[in-house]
Amino acid sequence: MWDPGQYLTFADHRGRPYGELISRVGSTSPRVIADLGCGPGNLTVGLRDRWPHARIEAIDSSPEMVAAARDRGLDAVVTDVATWMPHDEVDAIVSNATLQWIPTHRELLARWVEVMAPGTWLAFQVPGNFEAPSHRAIRELAASPAWRDRLGGLELRGGETVEDPAGYAAILQRAGARVDAWETTYLQELEGPDAVLEWVTGTALTPIRDVLDDAGWDEFRSDLAPHLRAAYPEHSPGRTWFPFRRVFVVAEIVA
Secondary structure (H helix, E strand, C coil), X not given: CCCHHHHHHHHHHHHHHHHHXXXXXXXXXXXXXXXXXXXXXXXXXXXXXXXXXXEEEEEECCHHHHHHHHHCCCCEEECCHHHCCCXXXXXXXXXXXXXXXXXXXXXXXHHHHHHCCCCCEEEEEEECCCCCHHHHHHHHHHCCCCCCCCCCCCCCCCHHHCCCHHHHHHHHHHHCEEEEEEEEEEEEEEECCCHHHHHHHCCCCHHHHHHCCHHHHHHHHHHHHHHHHHHCCEEECCEEEEEEXXXXXXXXXXX
């Protein structure tokens, strides 16, 4: 279950990659733009500013996120991105920090490109921080004797979850796209006590929250907090540097 309020705690940091992603999309007058994994819609509304004549189709698998997006006036629907396919009027697909949740997303990207018309666009970004100290600490704690059985053998994602820019470029070029791919590591300054814990609570810890009751959830967060404080010490009271690597891909379909 996704919590729109928790996700929006660091809205500025989460939104910056989205703006940099769509700035590279060269579509001038798209009929329909599909935003896959629209979340609470706070970023999706920016598509209307960039392309005011396009119809925006907002898609997310979380009913809570879709409800929040609809409150922003978006045409949002609950749909599993893993089974979604573009219809004939979709001229651009945008996806922000969503595809990493879909184990089959590499094959899915190729299928989208193969059915999209020449001159249409696909743009996405995924986090590339699965081997960062934050995620390693989560995996190590989840696999510890204290938590392994309580989490039911939950498998958490590692570095194999996503490709690097060259890996995605190869997939999309083979499918028939011209590709612009890059990566950026943002040095994010997070504010507040246990800021990195609050950050991962909104995203990486979601699978753990799904299998624990309230008491177990509070206990897991309490056990994790000192590991994150050690990995990411405050550089001044209430302020913490948090490096975050992201992988970007923008592709124009040419064949």
